[in-house]
Amino acid sequence: MSKGGCVGKCCCCTCFSKDSILTVKENDKIIKKYIPEIKIDDHVLTLINGEKKFIKVNFYQAYDEEFNFYEFQCEANNKIKTIKVTDYHIMIVYDKDIKEVKYKIAKDIKVGDYFNTIDGLFQVKEIKTYNMKYKYALGVDEGSVIVNDILVSCFNFDDYNKDLSIEQLFQKYHINIL
Numbered sequence: 001m002s003k004g005g006c007v008g009k010c011c012c013c014t015c016f017s018k019d020s021i022l023t024v025k026e027n028d029k030i031i032k033k034y035i036p037e038i039k040i041d042d043h044v045l046t047l048i049n050g051e052k053k054f055i056k057v058n059f060y061q062a063y064d065e066e067f068n069f070y071e072f073q074c075e076a077n078n079k080i081k082t083i084k085v086t087d088y089h090i091m092i093v094y095d096k097d098i099k100e101v102k103y104k105i106a107k108d109i110k111v112g113d114y115f116n117t118i119d120g121l122f123q124v125k126e127i128k129t130y131n132m133k134y135k136y137a138l139g140v141d142e143g144s145v146i147v148n149d150i151l152v153s154c155f156n157f158d159d160y161n162k163d164l165s166i167e168q169l170f171q172k173y174h175i176n177i178l
Contacts (some may be wrong), residue, residue: 025043026042
């Protein structure tokens with residue numbers, strides 16, 4: 001993998017903007033941290049089989065370059081949640097009944113797709129694109145984290161090849177499908 005590739009025991013990577021917020025458990029306290037404040041061995045919130053759990057960060061890297069980002073604004077019950085990820089970040093997408101889970105490259109997400117959040121399903125209502133400096137890669141073994149209260153995968157393929165399906169990419173990089 002190029003920029004943002006996995007190293008060491010990390011099995012997955014994510015690439016977020018510097019304004020991304022994670023929920024962290026520190027000394028039995030639960031706090032919010034911006035991603036530039038995260039460090040290896042922090043414990044960040046995720047959902048595993050529908051349960052909130054704190055998992056250990058085993059990879060962290062900041063990149064000081066220009067990157068393409070997609071911003072997704074999601075809405076449900078008059079609440080709005082927003083997240084920015086790099087264009088080849090793999091997102092977890094649901095149908096409105098949570099019967100089908102799909103993985104899509106961020107740049108392939110459409111208005112009307114659904115993301116799971118700590119407050120239930122939120123529908124993508126607006127998508128913007130940006131060129132921004134800095135991205136932050138975060139790796140965990142479990143395959144997902146909650147960022148800005150949205151459950152996201154920990155996969156980012158900067159060398160995405162449209163000839164390969166997401167399943168083939170996962171196989172190529174030895175990543176288990178969630």
